[in-house]
Amino acid sequence: MNLFKLHHPRQTFTLQISQITPPQPPLSPPPHFLSLPLSSIYQPKLAHSFNLYSSPVLSSVPAISLSKPNFRFRHFRVSETEASTSVWSNEEEENIGSTELEDLASDGAVYQKTLRLVECSMFAAVSGLAYFLSNSLAIENYFGCFFSLPIVISSMRWGVAAGRKTMVATATLLLVLSGPVKALTYLLMHGLVGVTMGSLWRLEANWSLSVFVCSLVRAMGAMGYVLVSSFLIRENILALITINIHASLTYILTALGFNSIPSMGMIYAIFGTLLLLNCASFVFLLHILYAVFFSRLGMKASLTLPRWLEKAI
Structure with a gap:
């Protein structure tokens, strides 16, 4: 025990700083300590220092203890809710990873949609170019019979909506490259025919x-092309x-000996019949x-x- 004395002109103050307290003895002491008396285990240290506590001057000064703090470690428990939450989060992450792998597979939904988009874009680019x-x-x-082919392929592979998107x-693309006239001409003469043929073939029509429906569509497209050209050239x-x-x-x-003039209704009927025959022959060749x-x-x-074409192929 160290004693520091503070000198004052009138009286002397003594400041006592206690040493570090010894560790607590175990709850169950070893057997060889049981035979020793308590006086030999805990001997008094510096007996004259005990007399200083009884002085009135030191009784008013508090003792400063520098003992080692006693830390206790707490035991942490993980609640059942937290454990279940962590388990569910791991399972959700695993499920998300498995779904992503399934989508990126060759038969996944994301892969199929991406492949459809890429093929339709490629067909549209090739047809427009x-x-x-x-x-x-x-x-x-010379190449007019191949302009509807990409639309029909898209319809057969990915459905009617894919063929329509390819046409659009x-x-x-033609609107950007050549202007509205060429784009409208392509739609009337080739695009609508390709969409109609692809849709009917996709639905397994006879x-x-x-041939009859595609001929009508081709005839209406030809009439639309004539009207657009008439408007442009005035x-x-x-x-x-x-x-x-x-x-x-x-x-x-007159050459045959008939002195008759045909009416305009007859002229329009002949014109429509010839137009349908022309379109039907063209569409039939496209089918083959x-x-x-x-x-x-x-x-x-x-x-x-048909049976005759299947046997020929």
Whole structure:
């Protein structure tokens, strides 16, 4: 025990700082300590220092203890709710990871949607570029039968909506590259025919119905093309066509010995019949060409071909 004395002119103060307290003895002392007296275990230290506590001066000064703090470690428990929450979070993460892997698989929904988008974009780009180059090089009549093919392929592979989106994407591309006239011409002459043919083939319709409906669509597209061209050149092309038909028919009847003039209703009926025959022959050739093409691509099982064509292929 260390004693520090503070000197004052009148009286002397003594400051006592206790030493570090010894550790507490164990609850159950060893056996060889039981035989020793308590006086030998705990001997008094510096007996004269005990007399200083009884002085009145030191009784008013508090003792400063520098004992070692006693730390106790608390035991932490994880509640059942926290444990269950952590377990559920791990399971959810595993489920999310498994669903992502399933979506990225070859038969996953995300993979199929991405593949459909990529194929439709590629078909639209190829069709638009082919039509643009054909118009620029004036060879449209030689490659006109292939302009509807990408739309039909998209419809057969991914459905009617995919074919319609391919047609719209191609028209948009042509609108940017060549302007609205070329885009509208493509829609009227090739785009609508491709969508109609692809939809009927996707629904496994009969060939007679498919040829008839596609012929009507092609005829209406041709009439729309004539009207658009008439508006652009400020001339009635339809009237010129009917007048020429009327003059040709009158000349033929006069040469045969008939002195009659055909009416305009008869002229319009003849014009419509010839237009339908032209469109039907073109559409029928498209059906045969596309059927052979799909058969070579390995898609013959998804086609409903007539017996004579199936035997020929």
